[in-house]
Amino acid sequence: MLEAEELAKGIQDCVLKIVKTREDKVVKGEADNFGIDFLGLLINAYHDSDENNKLSLEDLVDECKTFYFAGQDTVNSLLAWMVLLLASHGDWQEKARREVIEIFGNQYPNSEGLSKLKIMTMIINETLRLYGPSNGMLRRVGREVQMEKVVLPANIDILIANVALHHDPQLWGEDVHLFKPDRFAEGIAKATNYNTAAFFPFGLGPRTCVGMTFATTETKVVLSMILQRYAIILSPAYVHSPIPIISLKPQHGIQVILKSLHSDA
Numbered sequence: 001m002l003e004a005e006e007l008a009k010g011i012q013d014c015v016l017k018i019v020k021t022r023e024d025k026v027v028k029g030e031a032d033n034f035g036i037d038f039l040g041l042l043i044n045a046y047h048d049s050d051e052n053n054k055l056s057l058e059d060l061v062d063e064c065k066t067f068y069f070a071g072q073d074t075v076n077s078l079l080a081w082m083v084l085l086l087a088s089h090g091d092w093q094e095k096a097r098r099e100v101i102e103i104f105g106n107q108y109p110n111s112e113g114l115s116k117l118k119i120m121t122m123i124i125n126e127t128l129r130l131y132g133p134s135n136g137m138l139r140r141v142g143r144e145v146q147m148e149k150v151v152l153p154a155n156i157d158i159l160i161a162n163v164a165l166h167h168d169p170q171l172w173g174e175d176v177h178l179f180k181p182d183r184f185a186e187g188i189a190k191a192t193n194y195n196t197a198a199f200f201p202f203g204l205g206p207r208t209c210v211g212m213t214f215a216t217t218e219t220k221v222v223l224s225m226i227l228q229r230y231a232i233i234l235s236p237a238y239v240h241s242p243i244p245i246i247s248l249k250p251q252h253g254i255q256v257i258l259k260s261l262h263s264d265a
């Protein structure tokens with residue numbers, strides 16, 4: 001068996017094991033449904049008695065793989081870059097922490113408070129602009145189109161490099177390469193001068209990211225909890241080297257020192 005096939009089988013077995021655990025709970029009467037989360041919905045669809053609606057086992061596994069990859073790798077990268085930027089911009093780290101403490105104190109983040117995190121939203125947007133996990137989106141041209149002087153023939157594949165637009169000085173100004181969350185102080189529309197094509201870290205149009213709200217909520221929860229507990233200091237060992245490996249990654253990792261803010265922690 002080829003190594004790639006072995007890996008694919010390993011992933012499939014891993015997903016099936018998780019599915020079986022859910023199914024066993026129902027069979028043994030320990031639970032009366034497969035769960036109300038996304039996996040539970042997929043397993044329900046897999047058990048649908050209507051053959052036309054039923055999800056095949058292959059589709060069930062594929063959906064799990066897509067969501068794991070699309071959801072885990074991307075948020076992981078975003079959080080890593082945010083930690084780096086806050087470690088190197090102590091003033092913004094302090095502003096973000098002040099906002100978090102003002103809204104949540106030392107309590108766990110809650111959904112009402114998350115929607116009030118204005119500074120953190122600005123920092124997320126500026127991080128997505130500078131180090132967005134997605135470097136571009138592939139699209140196939142369905143029919144010939146003319147865009148000003150450029151003619152795109154039908155059936156070619158094009159890469160829409162959002163990363164290039166996010167770093168275009170004509171759109172963002174000469175300070176385009178600087179971390180300045182203030183750009184987003186009055187929202188995305190104002191920051192982009194109402195040009196939707198200037199900033200689209202989650203894609204555009206009907207295939208836009210379905211996990212966008214989940215991703216930003218998750219990021220806000222994690223970062224709030226870190227800021228409540230630790231000061232983030234950049235380690236002198238850090239070497240800056242972003243590299244696109246599917247999502248934009250720090251090639252040598254991000255080394256930071258976390259200093260506890262509570263002596264008893």
Ligand code: HEM
Nearest residue numbers: 070071074075078134137202203204207208209210211215
């Ligand atoms: C910072 C985090 C994330 C970024 C930057 C991001 C970015 C993107 C982008 C650029 C696309 C392609 C959109 C297009 O082709 O127009 C996409 C698609 C997708 N994303 Fe995300 N994503 C993130 C997090 C997530 C999470 C957390 C999930 C799931 C829980 C998720 C699930 C998906 C799925 C399923 C698609 C395919 C949608 C489709 O083709 O209809 N993403 N994402």
